[in-house]
Amino acid sequence: MNHFLDIHKTDPADLRAMIDQAGQMKQARQGRPKGTADDDQPLKGRMVALIFEKPSTRTRVSFDVGVRQMGGETMLLSGGDMQLGHGETIADTARVLSRYVDLIMIRTFDETVLTEMAEYADVPVINGLTDRTHPCQIMADVMTYEEHRGSIAGRKVVWAGDGNNVCASFLHAAGQFGFDLTFTGPPQLDPEAEFVDFARNMGSTITIERDAARAVQDADLIVADTWVSMHDAQSARERRHNMLRPYQVNAALMAQAKPDALFMHCLPAHREEEVTSEVMDGPNSVIWDEAENRLHAQKAVMRWCLGV
Ligand code: CP
């Protein structure tokens, strides 16, 4: 069964094929209203459950629209409204949902909810973000980089800020797509060793550099994310902001990178915190393409999951 649980758990040739197919599907739709169907309808007759235990704008809308463009139907479920949030086990939920739907996408807190769902479901399961990883985001990010600058292999990506779930999936992608990654942030917020080790074992150069200006030298891509993720305690907000302030991506920092370095952010962004509006809205920022490409990349992910 083709579950899409994480980038490091997916064959690199399959990842490459998904990115390429996403590009082709995007091309084929150029200029069409969003609500029109694709020419081919690979999800015709398929029902997709979209489960959210955390808030979402992009993931929710892009999956929903993507399924419909491919001819399928969606069912949006919020964790709190399901029996899942009131004591029914994940395994039982997975078994039941498998009798009704053809594909499950879930955004949740603890990674074990995702893995247990996949273990007990008879249909493919997609990771729509957990506390630890966000693989769909990074598929869109790789696609976006390559759309603007060609192959990401051998490039230098700099992650500035918190070594969080999105950073983890970037490290997985470094290993699978063959690029290098420099993390710049405070030691308390380093990415977990497991993610760094995966990328290094795959042959990528992973560097930890505390000085942000030094970190971005020769960078091809600079990436930021929120300083307080959905799973972080709000009580830690001030402490995290104090630690992370030196890692804000601003025009002065961008000026230290290669002149054509791109800027990405998975969004939602907190303007003037992790990134300034000058950078977000500046000429090197590709954040809107990045957001759009969630749609195209995930359509390819869903086709891969269903083998259609
Ligand atoms: N980037 C991302 O996953 O956004 P949402 O939280 O809005 O889905």
Ligand code: NVA
């Ligand atoms: N790191 C962020 C990403 C949101 C898409 C979070 O988990 O809240």
